[in-house]
Amino acid sequence: MAKDFYGELKLGILGGGQLGRMLIQEAINFNVNVHVLDPDKNAPCRNLCNHFAHGALDDFDTVYAFGKGLDMVTIEIEKVNVDALEKLEEEGVVVYPQSRVIRLIQDKGLQKQFFKQNDIPTAPFQLISSKENLANTAITLPYIQKLRKDGYDGRGVKKIVNQSDIGTAFEAPSLIEQWIDFEKELAIIVSRNDNGDVAVFPCVEMEFNPEANLVEFLISPSTLPFETQQRAELLAKKIAEDLQIVGLLAVELFLTREGQLLVNELAPRPHNSGHQSIEGNFTSQFAQHLRAIFNLAPGSTAIRSNAIMVNLLGEAGHEGLARYEGIEEILAMEGVYLHLYGKKFTKPFRKMGHVCIINEDRERAILIAREVQQTLKVVT
Template identity: 50%
Template sequence: MDYFSSDFKLGILGGGQLGKMLLYETRKYDIFTRVMDPGEDAPCRIACNEFVKGDLMDFDAVYRFGKKVDVLTFEIENVNVSALERLEKEGVKVYPSPATLKTIQNKAKQKLFYVDHNIPTAPFTRFAYTSEILTSLKNESIRFPFVWKSAQFGYDGRGVKVIRTYSDLDDLPNVECITEEMIPFKNELAVIVCRSTEGQVTTYPVVEMEFHPTANQVEYVVCPARIDAKVAEKAQLVALRVSEAYKHVGLLAVEMFQTQNNDILVNEVAPRPHNSGHYSIEASYTNQFEQHLRAILGLPLGSTTSKVGGIMVNLTGEEGYTGKVKYRNMEDIMKLDGVTPHIYGKKETRPFRKMGHVTIVNKDIDKAREIAEKVKNTIKVVS
C-alpha cells in the first residue's frame, strides 16, 4: 500500500500529547490522519488532517470513526475494545490488536498474564472490591505495607497508592483492584520493544526512571540507565519475553524493577509510545514515534541506537496552581546547552498534570543529569 501523499488514512484514538508527537512523524511523511478525542481543545487538533470529537469509551463513536480509516492505532489505553474487535473482524487493521489491549487494560488480568507466561513479577493478590482487603488484612493473608492498584482506568500515578495503615484505605474507591508486595528495589527501569507487522523486532536501550515521591509520576528518564551491563542485558531479555508473549504490533513499553539482588521483575506495560521514550526525539537515530509508525505500517524499522546520552524531565503543573497555564523561566532553560523544551498545548494547568517535557542531551550522562536538575529547579508551570 502507498502511504505517502496518497488516499491512505491513519486513524488515531486519543488526541493528547502522545498523539501530537506521533503527528510530527505523519506530517513528515505526508500521511493523512484522522484523530478522535473527547476534548475540543485536544493537543492533536492543530496537526491532524481531520479531527473528530467523540467519547473513546463509546462503542458507536469508536466504531463509526474506525470505519473511515485504513489502519487504526491509539495513544491511550482507555478506549472501547468491543468496538475495536468489531472493526478488526470487518477488515480494519487495528494495531496493537484488541486482544493485546484487552489484557493490558485490566491490571489484574495483566498480572495473571505474567504468571501464566512465567514472566517474573511482584507477588500480588486480586480483589473484586477494595472492601475485601480488610478481610485479608485481618486474616493476615496480606500485610502492611503494600501497593494498591485499581484494576482499570489508572494511569500517570492515578489509581495507585502505597498503603501503610488502615487509614490509607479510607478514601479508596470500592472497585476491582490488586495489592502488590512492596519491592525493595534498587532502580525502576524500562525497555521499549518495537514489533512490526512484518515480524521485525527491535529494542531501545534500557532507561532508568526517577519518580516523584508523592505524585508517583516519572520526574526524570535517564538513557542509558546507570546500571551494570549484565543487568541491562537481563532487562532487555525480560522485555523481549514479554513482547513475545503479547505478540503485539507497534511499541510496548515494559516497566520493571531491579531488585537488591539484581533480579528483574515486570511492573506493568503500555502498548503505545511512552513517557520513558520521549528522550529519543533528540537522542536516538529513530525516535519512538517514528518507530511506532513504521511498525504499524509494515515499514522497515529504524535504528534504536542513541546518538548521545539523553535525559527527559517531565514538566508538570505546580502544586497550588489551577487555571490558564504560564511557563515561568522558560528563557532561562533555553540558554542551556543541549536543552530542548516540548510544550504539549494544554491550555489549563492543575497540580501534577503533564504539561510538557524537556530533553537534555550530552555525551556525559552525569553532566546531562546535572543540567536536568537545574532545569527541574528553574522552570515552573503555574497559572
C-alpha cells in the first residue's frame, strides 16, 4: 500500500459482527483507521471502530457511498453488493478479496463449476433451476440440496432422503450433490497477498451441531496421517492460487472413508474454523488477513500448542437479553480463554462467543473443552 500504517490508512469492513470485531482488535496493532458498515445499529463493532455506518450491505448506493472515501475495503460476510465493489475498484479503491472472487463465492453453483474447471475434487453435483427439476436428476437419492445464493451458517441446506422430501425442497435455483459418507470434516485457512506469497495454516478437525449444522467443536492440530494433511494443505494452496485471491480463504473439506479429500465450500474471509489460531498459532487468522490485504509478508502459521475451540451458541428455548451462566467456573479451569462477541440479544443457536482451550496434552485439552461445553450456557 502507498500509505503507511500510522493512522493514515482508511480500511472499510463490510459487516460489523464478531469477525469484524476480532479483525478490529488486530487492526489496532497496525494503527489503521477502521470504518464499518452493518445493518444492525447495535452491531458488535459499533463502539470499537473509528467510524460506524448503519446500512444495508446488499444495497448498491449504501455500499458505494460507504467505500468511496476509503483506501481499502474488505469483508467479514459474503452477502454484499458486488456491483458497488466493482465500481469502487474502477475508481481506485482497493477491494480485497477482489469483487470477482466474492461474486463467484456468493453463488454455490459457480463455486462448484470453478472446482470442476480447475480439477479440484468435490462431490458429484447437478445445478437445477427449480424444485420441479428434482423429479428427474442424475444424482440418486439420498442427496443434499443447497441454495445457490444466500445460504450461510447452516441455512439453505436440505437433505433429500426420499421422494416425499422433494415436496419440501427449496423452490429457488439450487444445486444437488451426492450424499458423502465421510469420516471427518476438515478445514484449512490459507492466505495470499498481492505479491503471490501463500501461507497455509495446519489442518483442523471439526464437529458440527447436528440440529443447527454449525461448527460446535474444533480440534487443532489434526491427528490425521501426515500424507493426508499434506494433500489437504496443497489442495487449499492450489485453490488460492487458481482464484488469485488476495486475503484469507477458508477451505472446508470432507475426508471420505476411502481416504479421498473432497472440497465442500469456500469462504473468502476469516472463518469460524480459524478462531483457535488467536491463542493456538504464532499468527492469528485475523492478523494474517491484514498482512495479506496490506501486501505484507505472511506470519508464521506454526502451532504453539494443542488448541480446542468451542463455539458458544444460544441455548434452545431462550430468546431475548443474553445472560451467561458458568463464566466463573470455566475461567477457573486451566488454559481457558473466553471471547464474547458483544451481542446484546441471544436466540437459539446464535453465535454468541467462543472459548479456546490450550494444553500441551491433547487429550487433557479435549476433556477440559468438553467440560466447558457442558458448563457455559447462554440463556435469558
